[in-house]
Amino acid sequence: MKTQKIVIRAETTADIDAISEVTRAAFKTLEISSHTEQFIIAALRSAKALTLSLVAEVDGLVVGHIAFSPVTISDGARNWYGLGPVSVLPAHQRKGVGKALIQEGLSRLKNLNAKGCCLAGHPAYYRQFGFENVAGLVHDGVPQEVFFALSFDGHMPQGEVIFHEGFQATGEYGNAPDAMMGTGDR
Secondary structure, eight states: OOOOOEEEEEOOGGGHHHHHHHHHHHHTTOTTOOSOHHHHHHHHHHTTOOSEEEEEEETTEEEEEEEEEEEEETTOOOSEEEEEEEEEOGGGTTTTHHHHHHHHHHHHHHHTTOOEEEEEOOHHHHGGGTOBOOTTEEOTTSOGGGEEEEESSSOOOOEEEEEOGGGGBOSSSOBOTTOOOOOOOO
C-alpha cells in the first residue's frame, strides 16, 4: 500500500470552494451533524474569526481542512481557542489526514501563545492528542462526555465556554441559535 504524502498549509483564497466541498462531503453521512459546517467556516471567515484555517493536500488535491477560532470563557481566561470543524474527504479518512491537521494546528496555536484549546467531539479520538473532559468547564447544550479541553500552560479555566457566533450559522445568510458545533473527527 502506497503511503500518501500529506502537506499541511494555511488556506488561500483559491482554497475556499474546495474547503466547502471537503467539509460538505465529510459531514454528509454523519448523523450527529447538523450539516451546517461549511456555513460555519464561511461565517467565521467572513467575521475574520479564523485564527487558523489549514488545509491538507495529497497529490496537490485539498483533502482536509481544520479551523480554529477564539472562544470566550466565563472565568475570563484569555487566549483559548475552539477546534472545529475538522473535515477529511471520505476516501482519505482513517489515513492520518485528520491527525496531521490536528497536530499541526495545535502546534501553530502554541506558537501564537495560545493558552489552550477546546472542542466537542468523539471521546475515543480526541484523547490521543491530550484532550480531556474537565469538570467545571462546559459548553451549553453539549454533553460533558463529548466536550474536551487541552491546556498548553497547565492552567485549566473553569466556567462556560462560548464559541464564536459563526457556529450558529445554518446557511449562507441565516442563523439559528440552536445550531450545534460540528467537528468531524475522522
